[in-house]
Amino acid sequence: MGESAVAKQYCGPATAEVSSMELGHTAGSKCYDDDGRLKRTGTMWTASAHIITAVIGSGVLSLAWAIAQLGWVAGPAVMLLFSLVTYYTSALLADCYRSGDDCTGKRNYTYMDAVNANLKLTLPPPPPPPPVSSFRRAGGIKVQICGFLQYGNIVGVAIGYTIAASISMLAIKRANCFHVEGHGDPCNISSTPYMIVFGVAEIFFSQIPDFDQISWLSILAAVMSFTYSAIGLGLGVVQVVANGGVQGSLTGISVGAVAPLDKVWRSLQAFGDIAFAYSYSLILIEIQDTIRAPPPSESRVMRRATVVSVAVTTLFYMLCGCTGYAAFGDAAPGNLLTGFGFYEPFWLLDVANAAIVVHLVGAYQVYCQPLFAFVEKWAQRRWPKSRYVTAEVAVPLSLSLSGPAARCLRLNLFRLTWRTAFVVATTVVSMLLPFFNDVVGLLGALGFWPLTVYFPVEMYIVQKKVPRWSTRWVCLQLLSAACFVITVASAAGSVAGIVSDLKVYKPFVTTN
Template identity: 70%
Template sequence: MSKASHLSGMTAPLEMSVEAGNRGDAAWLDDDGRPRRTGTVWTASAHIITAVIGSGVLSLAWAIAQLGWGAGPAVMLLFAGVIYYTSTLLAECYRSGDPMAGKRNYTYMDAVRASLGGAKVRLCGVIQYANLFGVAIGYTIAASISMLAIKRADCFHVKGHKNACRSSSNPYMILFGIVEIVFSQIPDFDQIWWLSIVAAVMSFTYSTIGLSLGITQTVANGGFKGSLTGISIGAGVTSTQKVWRSLQAFGNIAFAYSYSIILIEIQDTVKAPPPSEAKVMKKATMLSVATTTMFYMLCGCMGYAAFGDAAPDNLLTGFGFYEPFWLLDIANVAIVVHLVGAYQVFCQPLFAFVEKWAAATWPDSRFIAREVRLGPFALSVFRLTWRTAFVVLTTVVSMLLPFFGDVVGLLGAVSFWPLTVYFPVEMYIVQRGVPRGSTRWICLQTLSAACLVVSIAAAAGSIADVIDALKVYRPFSG
């Protein structure tokens, strides 16, 4: 699944009361009055793995190509280590105070509100919702590229690989937008249980196909391609471009790993202590990050081994592979199906936030409150108007910036430090009362500062590449 959650933690806590002595009801409820949670290490691991392994995996071969055999795998392992460590810090913030019986925080923002409060809650909200908007744009681009790749793969098969088979991605972005307008009218889409199953199957389908094709191509080449330092300066790549693209590679890797924004929601599915939810989540994090890293290393490294410096920024649409064309079609259909659902799951928190704010601001407005149900759809004029406008906006912006690798890198860079490192570190310091100036405090702040530098550098690299691409790109032309 994409880096999003179908979990009930995104909804408001159920308003339920447990009468004293009503033991029959109490047996089915947790300490907060919610239905008893049943999650385990294995279910939490499954949620994390399906959330993390998304379209970001397709850009890892390109990222390693920029860094080379020396730095590429090392950077990937470094990010895995940072993600694991900061995730364990964040897991400690699920309960405020006592880790066994403290007040539960149902969402990431709830945890920030409980530990930090004030302006930092608003800052977290701005970053989180801006990131969700950016992901919607990134997924629109990725889906349209995959749809275009299906048409081009079939064209190459019929007319030969030397044929340009040119076509515009704009019609496919519009088609994707129309589909999303329809699906966006389903409220609480993130709670449809089958969505996770479909998304997980689709994720592993296209990732496995990419890995298999990379292995096959490497065998056909008679050995590994690539070099210790990555793509060479010369042949169309200046020293400045080499630097920017290397920095962008950091953002791509960060995007592929990030899942902190939904960690608290996943933890909210774990059954009550003993052991504490934090201990269960730490074990799940170790298992899932190790599994994901192994999978990423295989996909990224085999893609680079197959194509070397020519590794495309999207392994399944950059046409390093041409045959078997039908297998590429299956992989790209899987990506599109995955992204149709992922777009909705990612946007649900943003939809809910705006609609809750509007309802609170204009409580007597029939335009906002009136609703008509048609099967699974709950239609209201306000929802239809605002969600349609949102999808149209993301589609138009996507048509202006159809650069998959650049957008992925920028999203990863912008969200990595604040959501994955800064807030978890600051919340943990408050939660555990780490003394200011102590060795542990200094180490945590050093980690945060180092990751801030990495985020800024990766963002600069992605922005520079977008600017470079815009010099030769005509908006809405393709």
């Protein structure tokens, strides 16, 4: 049975996309949205779960270290600044989901679609003949740059999450080792086997076909993120009480404790760590595409979800980052729960690190789904008649093998091989560069300005026809320029940290 036939018979999650031409009058019916795709069922709460899963990730664990580099004054101030910028530009980006009217305009399914629909208008249109693809039209270079940055950043996030998950699994083993052997034992263990374990798990979960079917995984991951954040917060408070007061200083780690140049590099890297902790704009449009059709408009629902998510994450970030710094001062570890500032109770550390691993399994999928979909749609356009690319096999998940009640997993050979190859490749790269803090800082720096600030600002200016050199235009450009400077400086600091780590690291040999 063909894909469209399955959709017509069951009106369920058996197909990811059906064109309006195939459906005819059924488009916009109770089974399909106005664009001919199966009805979206997402709400503000599912969108918030996706965002929280993406945002309250491993980045929260490096915030105590980031504040230690900046101090009590600059650290919280920078964190609050990033939260405000992220919320503001996310609201601008949410308005770009539809071109034209908020409720009836043409949908932009991906970040690249939104850039193509808006920024190609900033240049003169191409001559009518000969017809060319949208990637080659006026504004196409911006679409290509956006795609390169978005999908390159997704690859980087996958590598970063693999590193973070392996460190947490390794931390469980080390916590038990310290409990048995004593805190003086080095308990050196290689992280490589744990990266392989995480990679195998991701190969399995990556076969979930699309965004609409991972809401349950996002909700579970969001619960896990609150779990380990709360444990880190509680352990920090206990440590502050045990210390008899708050540690740290107004300006962070002093120049005497580190070389002046190192102080500069570490401060810049801290900016990158904080930027990474708020990074989700690269998948915002894809999350918005899961929200049910108006009323209210998808952009309105997305703005509400952004308010809830950014407010919740900022509260957690402030509590966890500031409590960690208060507990350890300038000696705050790069990863609050795996840097072993805490040793006991070891079982609670095990619970927290297990929650991190479960969360990162879901976060990996939330981030990678847009890249998976992009490659698979490109392959379907390139080889529309290839059964290897287009055919799907229904694997029953229940004893009932027939009828509408049968629950099936749809397997596609191209999806199986391509996604497996992607997970294997990111796992291998993670084995070569297991530097949590430096990788996190670099990812945050590279993705922050272009994807979180530049493209949303430029699209807003085009959409709202903001006059050049008007007050609003100047303010938006100043915001973009300031964030660009922060991005370049943060990237430089993170690269300096990676270069320093590479001097002493031996691939597949070094233990943690």
